[in-house]
Amino acid sequence: MISETAPADVRLDWIARREVALIDLREEDPFAKDHPLFAAQLPLSRLELEILDRVPRRSTRIVLYDNDEGLVPRAAERLRKLGYTQVSALAGGLEGWRQAGYELFQDVNSASKAFGELVESRRHTPSVPAPEAKALIEQEQNLVVLDARRFEEYQTMSIPRGVSVPGAELVLRAREIAPDPSTTIIVNCAGRTRSIIGAQSLINAGLPNRIFALRNGTIGWTLAGQNLEHGRDGRFPEVSADREAEARAAARAVSYRAGVKHLDPRGLEILARDPARTLYRFDVRTPDEYAAGHIPGFRSAPGGQLVQETDVFAPVRGARIVLADDKGARAEMSASWLAQMGWEVYVLDGGFDVDLEPRPWRPTLPPLPDVSTISAGDLQARLERQDVTVLDLAPSPAHRRGHIPGAWFVIRSRLRDALARLPQDRDFVLTSPDGALARLAAEDLAELTGRAPLVLEGGTAAWTAARLPLEEGLVRAASEPEDVYRRPYEGTDNAAEAMQAYLDWEFGLVDQLARDGAHGFYVI
Known part of the structure; x- marks a missing residue:
């Protein structure tokens, strides 16, 4: 039986700046309709693929909730198997937060926007x-x-x-x-x-x-x-040495006013050994600079997006954050904003004189289960014989852009409901962009159906690499595409009413923060 944490206790943790990760297990669209201010959306469907980077310390206090969809017990069991030791359920779930009289926010990245x-x-x-x-x-x-x-x-x-x-x-x-x-x-x-x-x-x-x-x-x-x-x-131009030095000095003065701390590599090593605190290490340079060479242990998080999407990069409210930037100004300015948002944030002085890792950032994955696989060529042959049903676990935008012909769009956490819409007289083949999510979902599907599915070796990327055809659009949906919230500020085909409603929501955020009273923000 999973223990429960009262909404008042989570709110007190925020106010007291104690570490806690409040995790919303729903997909992005329902999350965007209502959630507590510092809740982080980490859907059950992708839990194992994201949790190790987003909540890196296994003894972190994690509080899970849904909106009475029954997601919490499954998530708690998966986290237990991954070694997380302090997992509880939010008492009453989302409705419990509402009944406690606390504010619920809309959209995504709402804390940063507020x-x-x-x-x-x-x-x-x-x-x-x-x-x-x-x-x-x-x-x-x-x-x-x-x-x-x-x-x-x-x-x-x-x-x-x-x-x-x-x-x-x-x-x-x-x-x-x-x-x-x-x-x-x-x-x-x-x-x-x-x-x-x-x-x-x-x-x-x-x-x-x-x-x-x-x-x-x-x-x-x-x-x-x-x-x-x-x-x-x-694109922006390269910056001269004089302008770089001028920007560094100006940005450092701003971060000083915000209370940002600095440390050297030795100090970083000491902080990293603290078993009682979560430490996030972010490289705030451009993704291209990061891929060309970065300090080991640092994740790519371009500074502007880090400030905009702090809940995505750092779901553990109350954790420590260290920023790295060889030119200085980007880390200083990003840190100045994070400090004002209530984070304990440091800028790393130096650190780029070690052997840098020359590769893009890749997520940390748990060991993936052994499954029965099928090659892209063999799958094509079986599709021609019409004796398999392909389930595509890709995010719905990726599925729309291109999927294996005949594949059904499915959300992993909705597999039980999806089965009622799927043909039952054929073998199931699971795919996902790189195959990792498909491997995890294979165990779920086997438990539901009593027969082990096949997994496309290398995922849809392998199908594409073999230059096999793709189909576009959401042609066959066994799950509703609620995994992605349609943002009124992205794309070029949004309704005027939706855009205006979004602006009206943003205009009301200051008053909502005042009613919430738990944010701890200040402005220099």
């Missing part, structure tokens, strides 16, 4: 509405537009004259891009948070320019009836 709104309300971050921004862009030559999102988001849609400068790169590179103090700088994102944090970062770092956040980002631009551009390739 913090961004608090920053704007406290610092009165200058912003410019879309029509005025358009006029400035068209009429003023001495102006730059810095897009603070990930490059992939920028390429999907951007405002005219935009240059991709993801969040943590802003202070490092803005002086290089706009060396003239009379140059106007507009910082934009898709909605509000990264525009606000980006513009305020430049202001905090003392840039003398006239600086604005694009009010309401590309959402505001679209709602104003203005056209976005697509497929642009404007």
